[in-house]
Amino acid sequence: MKEIILNLAGQTGFATLDWKNYIMILVAFLFMYLAIAKGFEPLLLVPISFGMFLVNMFPSIIEEGGLLHYFYKLDEWSILPSLIFMGVGAMTDFGPLIAYPPSFILGAAAQFGIYGAYFLAIALGFTGKEAAAISIIGGADGPTSIFLAGKLGMGDTLLGPIAVAAYSYMSLVPVIQPPFMKLFTTKKERLIKMPQLRKVTKLEKIIFPIVVTLVVVMILPTTAPLIGMLMLGNLFRESGVVRQLTETASNAMMYIVVILLGTSVGATTSAEAFLQVSTLKIVLLGLIAFILGTSVGVLFGKLMCWVTKGKVNPLIGSAGVSAVPMAARVSQKVAAEYDPTNFLLMNAMGPNVAGVIGTAVAAGTFMAIFNVH
Numbered sequence: 001m002k003e004i005i006l007n008l009a010g011q012t013g014f015a016t017l018d019w020k021n022y023i024m025i026l027v028a029f030l031f032m033y034l035a036i037a038k039g040f041e042p043l044l045l046v047p048i049s050f051g052m053f054l055v056n057m058f059p060s061i062i063e064e065g066g067l068l069h070y071f072y073k074l075d076e077w078s079i080l081p082s083l084i085f086m087g088v089g090a091m092t093d094f095g096p097l098i099a100y101p102p103s104f105i106l107g108a109a110a111q112f113g114i115y116g117a118y119f120l121a122i123a124l125g126f127t128g129k130e131a132a133a134i135s136i137i138g139g140a141d142g143p144t145s146i147f148l149a150g151k152l153g154m155g156d157t158l159l160g161p162i163a164v165a166a167y168s169y170m171s172l173v174p175v176i177q178p179p180f181m182k183l184f185t186t187k188k189e190r191l192i193k194m195p196q197l198r199k200v201t202k203l204e205k206i207i208f209p210i211v212v213t214l215v216v217v218m219i220l221p222t223t224a225p226l227i228g229m230l231m232l233g234n235l236f237r238e239s240g241v242v243r244q245l246t247e248t249a250s251n252a253m254m255y256i257v258v259i260l261l262g263t264s265v266g267a268t269t270s271a272e273a274f275l276q277v278s279t280l281k282i283v284l285l286g287l288i289a290f291i292l293g294t295s296v297g298v299l300f301g302k303l304m305c306w307v308t309k310g311k312v313n314p315l316i317g318s319a320g321v322s323a324v325p326m327a328a329r330v331s332q333k334v335a336a337e338y339d340p341t342n343f344l345l346m347n348a349m350g351p352n353v354a355g356v357i358g359t360a361v362a363a364g365t366f367m368a369i370f371n372v373h
Helices: 002-011 019-036 042-055 067-076 079-091 095-099 103-109 112-123 128-139 142-151 159-171 173-183 202-219 221-239 243-267 277-307 314-320 326-338 345-369
Strands: none
Touching (some): 019 159, 042 067, 042 159, 042 243, 067 079, 067 159, 079 142, 079 221, 095 103, 095 202, 095 345, 103 277, 103 314, 112 128, 112 277, 112 345, 128 142, 128 159, 128 277, 128 345, 142 159, 142 243, 142 345, 159 173, 159 277, 173 277, 173 326, 202 221, 202 345, 221 243, 221 345, 314 326, 326 345
16 A cells, blocks of 8 residues: 555656746746736747646646647648638738738838847857747748748757747737837837828738739749748638638637647746757847847837838837737827827737748748758
C-alpha cells in the first residue's frame, strides 16, 4: 500500500513540476486577467492562456500522442493560419481600400518595421530564417507569424515565443500605438477631417479579390496560401450568392479554428521552451518591429498630408499594421480625443486591410528568399 501511495504521489504535478513551470502558470494567469478583466483580445488570449496553463501542468499534452499535439500539427502544416485568413476575408470589407487606392502606400509603409527588425535580428545573432520568422511579428498578425514560422522550420524552436509575442502585441495595439502616433504628429494634423469615401460598386468589390490574387500570386507565388484564402473568403462575401459559405467562414469555422489555434499556440509555451534568453530577444524584437511599423506608417501619413496639402490625416498611417480592425479603431479613437466629431474609421480601414495584404506579401517574400514553398 505504501508503494502504491508513493507511486501515485510521484505522478502528481506537485512532484513533477519545477519552479519554471510555476512561473509560466503565473504568466498564463496574467494573460487570463488581461483577456477577461481588461478585455484585451479575449477571443485569442483566453484559449492561448489556457493552453499555456495546461502544458505547464501536464507537459505531455503537447507531445506526440497528446491531444494538443494534433492541434499543433495543424499550425505547423499552415492549415489553421490559412483558414483564419479565409475567415478574415469573409468578414472584411475592402471597399475603403478600393475607394482610396493610395491607402496601399500606407499599408506598405507599415511593413518597414518587419524588414528593419529582420536586419536587427541578424545583428543579434539569429540566422536568416530565424530573423525572418521573428521580424514578421511587426505586422501584428498572429496567423501570418505562425504560418511563416512553420514554413521556415521554426516549429520546434521558435514558433511558441513568436506566436505568443505576435498575439500579445495584437491585443496591446490600443496601448502601444497611441504614444507614437502622438509623438510624430502635431495637434493640427490630428484635427484634419478627411472627406467621406466614394461609394464602391458591387462589381468593383467582386473584381478586386480576383485581380489582387492574380497580380500578387503571379509575382510572388509563395503568397498563394494566405492571399488565396483571404481573397476567396472575400469573394464569398462580395459575390452575394453563397451566403451560407460566407456565414460559415466568418462565424462557425472561424471560431473553431481560433479555439484550435489559440490552445495549441499556448501549449507551445512550456517552461523548457519559453524561459530562455532567446525568448526575451524575440519579444523585444517583436516590440521594436511593431513600434517601427507604426511609426513609419504615421510618417508616411505625414508625407501624404504634405503632398495632398492637408487632406490626409497622418493618424491613419498607424493602421497600416495588420491588426484588423483594431488598428483602425485606434486611429479613430486618437482622432476623437482631439475632436469628437472627427470620424476617421472608414478612412483608416483602407490602410488597415492593405496591411493584411502587405504582411502576407512580406511573409511570401521571405519564403521566396529562402526557397521555401
